[in-house]
Amino acid sequence: MIDRDSFFRLFVLVIVVGLLAVGGVLMPETTFIVGIGILIIITGLFTVLETRMMRAVIYMLLTIILIALLFLAANSEIMFALELSVYGGGIAILFLFSAVLIENNDIPIDPKYLRWGGAIMVLFMANLMLLILSGVPSTVDGAIVMSDDGLGLVAEFSKFLWLKLAHTMPFVALLMLGSLLGSVRLALTDKEVLMENPKLEVA
Amino acid sequence: MIDLIYFVILSSILFGIGLLGVVIQTNGIRILISVEIMLNAANINFVAFNSYLSGTDYSGWTMALVVIGIAAAEAAIGLAIFISVFRSFGDITLGNLFALGEAQEVE
Numbered sequence: 223m224i225d226r227d228s229f230f231r232l233f234v235l236v237i238v239v240g241l242l243a244v245g246g247v248l249m250p251e252t253t254f255i256v257g258i259g260i261l262i263i264i265t266g267l268f269t270v271l272e273t274r275m276m277r278a279v280i281y282m283l284l285t286i287i288l289i290a291l292l293f294l295a296a297n298s299e300i301m302f303a304l305e306l307s308v309y310g311g312g313i314a315i316l317f318l319f320s321a322v323l324i325e326n327n328d329i330p331i332d333p334k335y336l337r338w339g340g341a342i343m344v345l346f347m348a349n350l351m352l353l354i355l356s357g358v359p360s361t362v363d364g365a366i367v368m369s370d371d372g373l374g375l376v377a378e379f380s381k382f383l384w385l386k387l388a389h390t391m392p393f394v395a396l397l398m399l400g401s402l403l404g405s406v407r408l409a410l411t412d413k414e415v416l417m418e419n420p421k422l423e424v425a
Numbered sequence: 426m427i428d429l430i431y432f433v434i435l436s437s438i439l440f441g442i443g444l445l446g447v448v449i450q451t452n453g454i455r456i457l458i459s460v461e462i463m464l465n466a467a468n469i470n471f472v473a474f475n476s477y478l479s480g481t482d483y484s485g486w487t488m489a490l491v492v493i494g495i496a497a498a499e500a501a502i503g504l505a506i507f508i509s510v511f512r513s514f515g516d517i518t519l520g521n522l523f524a525l526g527e528a529q530e531v532e
Binding site for chain 2: 255259267269275278285286292293296298300301305308312316321324329331335339343346401402
């Protein structure tokens with residue numbers, strides 16, 4: 223019986239050596255993408271269900287690396303580089319250092335939350351699958367094949383998003399400004415200052 | 426190349442996994458990790474649609490880049506908040522944080 227530590231090391235080794243070094247060269251493209259997709263789902267599940275914080279962050283890092291590979295397989299080299307550098311090199315490391323600072327290592331998951339979370343996830347996935355499978359257009363040799371009544375639901379929604387792209391930029395910028403101001407407010411307020419000056423307490 | 430629907434299904438499953446993490450986790454940082462997974466699922470959609478639907482238009486990549494930028498900012502700010510809270514109260518379990526707030530008001 224393999225214990226958790228050995229399983230973790232073996233899993234990382236299989237992904238790093240087996241898939242990255244060998245699979246990308248020897249496998250056909252379809253098999254490679256499907257394999258990466260299955261591994262993304264597995265590592266994503268491990269990230270969410272792992273009780274130890276550091277292991278969860280490492281699994282998240284693995285998920286990010288696999289998603290970057292998926293971008294590479296989808297002919298998006300720039301996104302592959304950005305995903306690895308920003309997400310893997312920045313955000314994941316941020317989480318790693320935070321996990322070190324927090325020092326809460328083994329946090330068990332409440333079975334009650336797991337039941338409710340699982341039920342919500344199943345309902346959500348069932349709804350989403352219904353939308354997707356009824357709306358996504360099929361492709362033939364890389365070209366979109368339109369159905370008789372036009373493009374599918376998901377393609378229409380994606381066209382709507384991209385055509386209105388210019389309207390989302392100022393809104394996003396405002397959100398980020400709000401979050402930055404809020405973080406400065408929180409950073410300036412210390413617990414001792416709050417206790418000395420109750421008037422500074424946020425309502 | 427592989428059919429587009431595989432990317433969409435993968436993205437939706439990953440989004441559901443992130444949603445599961447947000448619901449079942451009580452630790453603040455674990456919830457942020459789950460949110461990052463959800464954002465990555467959205468990125469997969471953007472990149473896949475850009476590869477399939479647009480030849481020279483890179484709108485999908487641009488939107489994915491915006492999402493990455495927002496995720497980085499949100500992760501930095503959220504983690505700073507939680508570390509600050511941990512230094513003040515010694516705990517970042519969300520249920521306990523609300524109880525601590527109520528306890529302070531009573532005092």
